[in-house]
């Protein structure tokens with residue numbers, strides 16, 4: 400163990416930073432899940448990205464981008480409105496790297512398997528820095544919804560899929576690559592967007608179709624330096640979806656006034672703003688009055704990224720805890736050798752692996768766009784994965800932080816990565832549909848029975864059947880769950896119990912995936928600790944029969 404001689408004492412028994420490791424190569428859970436979902440894929444790109452996101456120089460960018468928060472300039476020094484946000488160069492370096500790796504809209508221009516690869520990349524990159532991924536995620540998610548305006552799609556898609564990042568505020572024609580954001584939430588309602596008051600008034604037909612003038616506001620408007628946004632506004636036919644560029648075809652700035660940046664708990668590198676539209680020009684996407692369905696095409700995909708992002712942060716936090724515990728001694732032994740700490744670490748590793756499994760399963764469902772079975776799985780697993788992985792992420796971060804003792808709680812000017820992860824975790828749970836909204840969405844997904852291509856419950860039954868007979872606890876759990884889902888149509892009390900239902904669907908799906916692509920000791924431990932009794936407990940309560948050593952060895956980031 401290294402020691403540095405200082406004036407008064409030697410620094411002993413402190414762990415080293417976790418850096419310079421390959422985030423892909425050291426993540427057995429991710430590699431095994433990818434081997435299951437994409438067995439033929441070439442690993443070269445993943446290995447390259449894994450090295451890049453574990454690199455110390457990139458970690459320094461992540462620290463600097465969080466310490467030097469974005470600054471809003473509403474006006475220039477002559478008093479003219481400028482509405483620009485200034486970022487630290489490290490933010491641009493991070494965003495450039497993520498776009499360069501094709502984590503935004505690039506998969507929509509590629510063939511089968513591209514969304515799974517991109518999911519793996521997103522899960523790894525988020526361990527480096529999650530907040531720069533906010534515009535990346537929105538740009539990924541926007542592409543299918545943007546097809547609702549063919550002319551805009553034709554002019555913008557190639558730039559959305561381009562791997563060249565250009566932070567300059569210019570019209571799309573003059574840029575090698577662009578990013579997009581979304582604006583739904585207003586002061587009087589976020590989950591209930593029907594309460595939106597922003598109005599859209601039709602002006603004329605143009606090369607991009609029906610053009611409107613928007614008057615109103617958005618209370619949350621992240622990544623306001625994006626090149627364009629999908630937003631919701633009211634028309635005489637109801638809530639409608641609009642394409643709102645920041646720079647207009649004549650090169651002038653659109654009337655989007657950035658009023659203030661949010662002072663957030665975490666997510667510090669990313670700017671989230673409050674904006675007002677004072678006659679901003681926007682183009683209709685889809686049909687008037689069908690705005691919620693149109694923008695939800697985008698929302699569904701950002702929900703995938705919430706699950707991927709939280710799964711990535713869970714892996715990051717678990718790796719930090721394991722790394723620390725393998726270097727820190729207490730009471731004469733390494734922490735990682737103490738029986739109770741082994742129980743905690745193995746439990747964290749199990750949860751992290753299960754989160755990776757569920758998030759990647761959802762990515763596979765997104766990848767198989769034309770497969771009716773996968774479409775049903777996508778419908779069921781989107782709210783489930785968003786709900787459960789994000790909820791468990793926040794709990795896991797707290798426990799992983801505690802493994803580092805007091806050091807875990809310390810920011811040290813951005814060096815404390817664990818503290819940054821802890822502050823970030825709740826965000827994925829809140830935005831794009833908070834926990835209750837996800838649980839209620841699951842109810843809608845399972846209540847639609849017997850459509851032409853089958854239904855969500857039927858698809859889930861088939862999915863769980865793949866692991867039937869492998870473990871009696873899972874068999875009992877799955878049978879009881881499917882019986883409850885069958886009764887979902889009739890039971891008025893389902894709404895109050897929707898969270899428990901989402902939790903149980905998640906646990907069953909995770910167990911069935913671990914059966915298929917994790918070692919037996921992981922699958923067995925998951926079933927023993929999550930499927931019996933009253934569900935998951937506080938971390939570190941694995942029963943005695945669990946092979947904690949094997950689980951820890953598998954998860955160790957070395």
Ligand SMILES: Cc1cc2nc3c(=O)[nH]c(=O)nc-3n(C[C@H](O)[C@H](O)[C@H](O)COP(=O)(O)OP(=O)(O)OC[C@H]3O[C@@H](n4cnc5c(N)ncnc54)[C@H](O)[C@@H]3O)c2cc1C
Nearest residue numbers: 581582583584588589590619620621830831832833835836
């Ligand atoms: C950092 C950050 C960035 C964001 N960026 C964006 C952005 O770029 N664009 C954008 O449009 N929005 C953005 N949001 C907003 C976010 O999506 C909303 O905050 C979120 O959807 C919740 O809406 P709300 O804040 O209005 O809360 P509410 O809708 O008031 O919900 C409050 C609580 O009530 C619960 N609830 C609501 N309805 C029900 C019900 N029927 N039954 C039971 N419980 C219910 C919710 O689950 C939640 O827990 C961002 C938020 C954050 C924190």
